[in-house]
Amino acid sequence: MVEFAWWSFALIILGIFIVGGIIGFFVSRHYFTKYLEKNPPVNEKMIRIMMQQMGRTPSEKQVRQIMASMDQAKGK
Numbered sequence: 001m002v003e004f005a006w007w008s009f010a011l012i013i014l015g016i017f018i019v020g021g022i023i024g025f026f027v028s029r030h031y032f033t034k035y036l037e038k039n040p041p042v043n044e045k046m047i048r049i050m051m052q053q054m055g056r057t058p059s060e061k062q063v064r065q066i067m068a069s070m071d072q073a074k075g076k
Helices: 002-038 044-053 060-074
Strands: none
Touching: 044 060
């Protein structure tokens, strides 16, 4: 009787960890996706600054081309 209670307790704890891990994965994935939508990793201002640091003065057309190629690479 004591052995059965020990195994059932271990299985319950294992199940809780598995379900918690799955739920945690989906919650963190949802949070991270929303964060990236609000704060994109690269925007037009950053592209201008990077090009100026490289010694180039970017035109608006160049900046838009770079943004379009990045959006295309992401699959938008």
